[in-house]
Each structure stands twice: as structure tokens, then as C-alpha cells.
Amino acid sequence: MIIDSVGMLDLLLVTLASFGIGALGALIMARSPKLASIVGHGGALLGAIAALMLGLAGLAGGSLQLEFADLLPIGGAVFGMDRLSAFFVMVTAVGAIPAALYAIGYTREYAGKHSLAGMGLAFNVFIAAMILVPLACNVLTFLALWEVMSLASYFLVITEHEREETLQAGWIYFVMTHAGFAALFLGFLLLAHATGTASFSEWSAAAAKLDPSSRNLIFVLLALGFGSKAGAIPLHVWLPRAHPAAPSHISALMSGVMIKLGIYGLVRVAFDWLGVGPIWWGGTMLVVGAVSGVLGVLYALVDGDLKRLLAYSSVENIGIIMLGIGAAMLFQATQLPGLAALALVAAFYHTLNHAVFKSLLFMAAGAVLHATHTRNLEELGGLIRRLPQTAIFFLVGSLAIAALPPFNGFISEWLTFQSLLLSFQISAHTVNLLFALGVAALALTSGLAAACFVRSFGITFLALPRSERAERAREVDWTMRAAMLVLALACVGLGVAPSVILAPLEAAVFALTGAHADMQFSLTAVVANDGFGWVAPLWIALGLVGFLLIIPLGLRVIGANHRRRYYETWGCGRALQTARFEYTAAAFANPFKRVFGLLYRPAKKLDVEFHPESRYFVRAIAYDNQGRLVFEEALYRPLLRLIEALARQARLLQSGSVHGYLVYILIALVALLILAV
């Protein structure tokens, strides 16, 4: 599908007009919450569909250039689209389409309690900003849209502002996102100053001539800014707070899409704006990716809150994506462009896949929350009978995120593994070892992710309900189920026929790095580096389905007994089986807590209340095994203390007396005059 630039412009206008109609329509319909929700989210749905077409057209090679000189100072508002930005526009649209559909059903509950008009407005602005961020072509355009995106999402996060914890989560999000903004701002200013231009397209040529120290500084600042948006450890602290606090379709958008724009920025910095860097850039990226992957999934594994564990798992997946990017940077620094392109294709593929399955999982978790009004795993259970379709959607998402064949996560992790294993072509021992540890970290991450999602699916959906809320749950609205169905089908489609998307991804990477990825693919097979590794996902899927059909037939042929009797679960002769005999989420996580105790530093608390007559009769036991928040305690608390101390020092200057301030103005004026002369 090749659309000329004129067609692209039309698509962009349709996209923005739909979001505009959605935003304004929601405001106009403010009187009727139901209509406001339908118009607001319906407009967003249309806009996202147009954006998907825009992204696909861009991936197919269409280009776009737009300038509004008077809209912003310093270069005006400039938009443009290359294949890289087209890819991220597509990822955004892929997350936004089901989110908008889902929101129509999900927000019904908010009617009367919260302003659906306000939500509709913020929702449209949020998605529109996310679609425009990758199109921004100069510093000011980018930063303005980046800030609009952050603010709109902030307002969406604090939708349920009557809860204290939501407000606190929103506050931490607000602070972290602006700290990241400050880092970006500083990095951009330095880079614009050093290259003498604020236009992105001129940076890559100019950056090569910069002196290494300022180039390094700019890299660190921009990496910090984008890394905090992506949620890489240790900049992840806002993510497990803000994502669960937001309404579930917003959590899906934030985890599925918004944090990917941090990845977009990292890719731009490392492969476009600053050009090929020294080894330590890629090495740092690889290590941060490995640490984020392992720690992210370890935190997800022990968390008792269904949505917070999904947020931690987003940290993990950002880690996997960063492993790919770090590997690509290292390959580029060691003159292996084909492998760099391969690693980057893997990272992009995982970016898209994570957008799909994490949106799916957040929506399914939202459906559970909608049906039971609790996110606490210990109160769930037995939902597979009560929400049978949601259960299947959650299961598909779990299998995909655990990287199991034949779902999409498997292919992208497989590709990441291939690119990491191919690092043996590098002949520098330290880099080799770094890659070996990357392989181990990715393997551990994927094994733990499987464990994590056995736990979250098993405890939530299987066996008996652990509370009355779960007992009474009912299947959710059709719009929510339709949204999840779309994503579940995407998980299967992207897993079975990767070549459909690998071709445009490869083209995007080629446009970015100028090298073809060291891989071949056809409809049925993906091959890395001339047969270094191959996989045929379509055949695996066919094989699985085929054998699943043959085995029951085989059992008929050998004459197996097909009688079935239902009876109670074996309970060592206990008369009654209740949900209290079930394994709990905390118990399931216990082996991991013990094995990785060094990382969790659990603060165990056991209170046993005995019968006053005899110590041999226990009345009640309270057991608490909370992991401590290591990063908050070790990194952020001292930082906060430092800031507080500095603020206290600053108070000395701020006496509150007007005379004092007049003196400051005088001193400043004199100082400036002296400097000027």
C-alpha cells in the first residue's frame, strides 16, 4: 500500500479531526455522561483507526512534511514522518483502537461519579499527543507535545482522585515525569547549542563532530530522560504506582504505548541524533536492560495486586526491549551492522508485541476489577467459570508474555536470543562476557515470567473463589470483550505469521541504520544469520493443533475408557473443602522470596495469638511478608533528603520581607550590568 504524501496529509488531518471531534464532542455532551463517553471514545476510536492507516502508510514508505512557522517560537512547529516514526505511530494506534472500544463499556461505571466529559477530553488529547510525538521534528515541537502527553496522562491517572493512594501515585508520576522532562530539556539545549540547530534532521551530521565529553554528557541526559519515561530500573518507581491507579484502559495505554515513546527516544538518540557511540553506551544499555528485566519480573512475581504486577512486568519487558537496543548499539560499535539491524528488529518486534499483550492483560485485569471490585489476588479465584471469555483472553495474554509458542512474545524473544547468541562474532572478550550475561538474564527473565503468569492466571481464575466478591462476579460488557478479542487475535496473528510485520520492520531498521538485518524470512519461517537459527511458527502452530486433534482420536482407537465421574478434590480425608485450603498467591511466591531474599529483603512478621488457657491452641495468626522497596529506600530517600536540605538552605534567602527582595533585585541588576560591561 503506497500512499502519496498528499494522501498521508489527508490521513493525518482525519486523525486529528477525529480526536478533535471526540474531545469537543465529549465536552458538549457533558450533560449526558453516556453520550459523552460514546462520542468521546468513539471519536478516539475513529482517530486511532486513521492513525493506524497513517502508520502503515508511513511504514510502506510514505513520507510527510508539515511546517507551521508561527505556531511556536524557535523554528516553528515542524512535523515529519520517516519509517521509524511511522512504526511508533502504528504501535500507538494498535494500543489505542482497542482501548477506545474498551473504554465505552468500562467507563460506564464512572457515570455520575466522575466527569466522563473530562475523561473523554483528556483521553483524546492523550492519544493525539502520543501520535504526534514521534512526528515532531524539532526541539520545541517535541517538548511541547511530550509535556501535553504527560499532563493528559496525569489527569487520567488521577481520575479516581477520591482515593488517597491515587493522588499520591499521581504526585509521584508528576514529579518523575518532570524530572525526566528536565533531563531531556537540558540534553536538548546542550545538543542544540553544540550543533547550532534545533532541527532534528540536522543533528546526525553535526553530532559526529562534537567533542566526546559533551557528546557523552548529552547521551547520559537524554538517556535518563527517555529512560524514566520508559520505566527502566532505577527510574521505574512511578510506573508500579501510576499504572494500577489509573482506570484500566488508561493503564493499558500507558503500559502498552506511552512507555514505548521512551523507547522511541532512546532509539532516536542512539541511532539517529548522536550516531554511533563508544562501547560503554551500548554496554550500559544492555546492563540496564538486563537488570530491568530480571528485577522487574522478580517484583511482579511476588506482588499481590493484579494490576501492579502487570505494571512491574512492563518494567521487565522494557528491559527485554533495551537488551535488544543495547545489543544493537554494541554491534554497531564493533562494526557488525547486519547484526545490529537484527537486534533492532527484535527490539522493535518486542515493542509492538508488548503493546499488544500488555494492553490485553491490563484490559482483562480491568474486566476482573470491573466484575469483582478488587485487585487483590488473595480475594480472587474461580473466575474461569464466572468470566469464561475474559479468562481465555487473560490466558492468551499470559502465554504471549511468557514467550510461549505459538504466540507473538515467543518470536520476538526468540529473535532477541538469536541476536545475543550471535555476539560470538565480536572478538573482544569483555563484550563477549557482557553478552553472555545478557543471555543468562534474558533466560532467567523469561523463565520467571512464565512462573509469574502461572501465578497470576492460576490464582485469579482457577479453583474456588476466595471471597464473596469473586463468587458473585459476572462476565463483562461486549465492548470490553470485543476489544480484548481484537488484541488476543493480534497475539496469535503476530505469533503465527511474523513475516507480515517483519518486512516493514526490517525496512524501517534499514532506513535508520543503513544496513539490512542479518536474517531471512518467508511466510512460514524466520531464519537468523544464514541458518544460525531458524523457527517456523506457522508449522509449530499447525503441529500443535494437529496433534491436539489426533490424540483424542488415537485414544478412541486404542479403546481407552471414556467414562468420567465428578467428585470432590482429595483432601487427606477432610470432610469439607473450602477456598481456605487453596494455595495462596503469597504461598505461591514464597520459594522465589526465599531464593532471591537478598534482593527482596523481606520484612517478615508473624503474630500468633494464643488461647489464654493454653499455648497449644492458636486463636489467630497474622502473617505479613512484605518485600521492602529497595530502590525507594536506597536511592530515592537519600535523594529526597538532599533536596529537602537544599530547600531548607534556600529558605534562608527567602525571608518573606519585600525589602529583602528589593535588595536582591538591585544586586542582580548591578551584577548583570557589570557582566554586560
Next chain:
Amino acid sequence: MLIEITIEILQLLIVMIGSPLLVGIIRKAKARLQGRRGAGIFQPYVDLRKLFSKEVVVSENTSWIFRFTPYLLVTTMLLSAVIVPVLTTRAALSFMGNIIALMYLFLLGTFFLALAGLDAGSAFGGMGSSREVAIAALAEPTVLIAIFGIALRAGTTSLDGIITRFAVEPLLMLNAGHLLAFIAFFVVALAENGRLPVDNPATHLELTMIHEAMILEYSGRLLALVEWAAAMKLFLFLTLLSNLFFPWGIALANTPSTLFIAGLALAVKLLVFAVAIAFVETSVAKLRLFRVPELLAGSFTIALLAVVTAFFIK
């Protein structure tokens, strides 16, 4: 092509039919080493037949996951049997996946079995699931690093490619790295298949069992499928160990005589491994659950050493 498909079916049949025999041989060898007479080596077939003819009792609390899992388990094992080079490196369908894809196929089975363990709502099942996934997750880095060590020397991650390379250039295997990778992989094979010292396949003591705890609720036809899948997994892991690290005898071209030799060689190698496992299981005690990570960390270190030696002796 027709020949290759026939061979593929032959390999499938070998795994399906040979796996209970392998389990029977291990049990017999173990019994002999422990001074017992033990049941005959064909006992597992008799057990399977009996289970297939019994009715299934299913817990009222379970969902379709519980009934679906045994079928999926057997499916993953049959699909793996198609991918693993059992007799020959030139089978029809081995292009389906490399060694990493194979490991993820095994993990798919583990994932569903762990879910099935939780499905009945019994504390035993949950305990088994939790422990099983913990061990599987901790074994994963060793598996991939050992694969890295092999791929480094063979220059490929395709199973056929690795075996062909090693069979043609046996000198590649003549170094410490190969031996280290083998040891690491062997430990992982024990852990993944629930053998001593990680899990005791013969135990039914509630608090120590792992695999057995997960499948406690299964009976009749479903139990037969689970047991059979477990036997096939063991068979496939040992076949992988045999052919990856000791590729002698495997057919590099498909002629009746090479295939016959390959079959004989495989039988001999599997017999050696069966006796070795029986020996290990007789001479070591089961580790406490929280000592297992130490064992796996040890095997991980060994695998990493295999990689490091490969880098430095290049």
C-alpha cells in the same frame, strides 16, 4: 521427501513406544543397585494400559484447563519428538525450530501442567506448581548458557547443524568447554524431569513431592497421558544429551544401514544414561527444596565456564 516423512514417523514411534521402556529400565537398574529385584522392564506399559482402561475421576472444582492439559502435554512432546534428531539429522520436519524453540515448547507444557496443579484447589497441587515453576525458571539460564556454549563451537543453534558439525569434526568436542556444557545440561535434565536429587519420582510423601504433587488429582486416561508425556520428556532430554554431546552413530544421510546403526547407537547411549541416572538416584539423597537453587546455580556457573573457555580457546 517420502523417505524423510517415513523416517519422521519412525522417530515419532520410537519416542512414543520407547519412552515407557526407558522408564522401566531406569527403575529396574535402580532396583538392582538397591539390592531389590524390582518389576520387569515392561511394567510401565502394563501401568499405562491399566490406566487407560480405568474411568476418570475429576474434581468438581476444576475447569477445562485441567482436562485439556494432559492432551497439550502429550502434544508438546510429540511435536518435540518431530524436531529432535533421534535417528537422523535429515528428517522432514526438523526445520520447525532450533534448540531454543524446542526449550520453549517444553516450557509450554510445564506452564499448563502448573496451571492444572492449581485448578483443583488443593494445597498439594498449588505447592507442586509453585515449586515446579520455580525450578523450571531457575534452570532456564543454565539451559540457554549451555546452548550458547555449544552454539559458539558449532556456529549454529540448529539441532541438525550442531550434531552434523560435531559428527564431522569430532576434534571440536575435544576440550574442557564441551565437557562442562555437558555436565551443566545433565544437571538441568535431571531438574527438568523431576529426578533425584531435585525431585524424587518415587515419593508420595506430601511435603517433599513436586511433580507428583501437581498431578495428584489426575486419574485414569488423563493420568496415563501425563505419565506418558513425562516419560517422553525424559526420553527426549536423554536423546538430546546423547546426540548433541556424543553424536557417534547418528545418521548423516538416510540409508537403511545408517539408520539401523543410528538406532543401535541410540539404544546403547540411552542404556548408558539410564544406568547413570539409576546410579545417581541410588547414591544421592534428595536435596531440600531450598538447596536446589544452589545446585542450579552450580550448574549455571559450570555452563558459564563452558562459554568462557570457548571464548578464550578460540
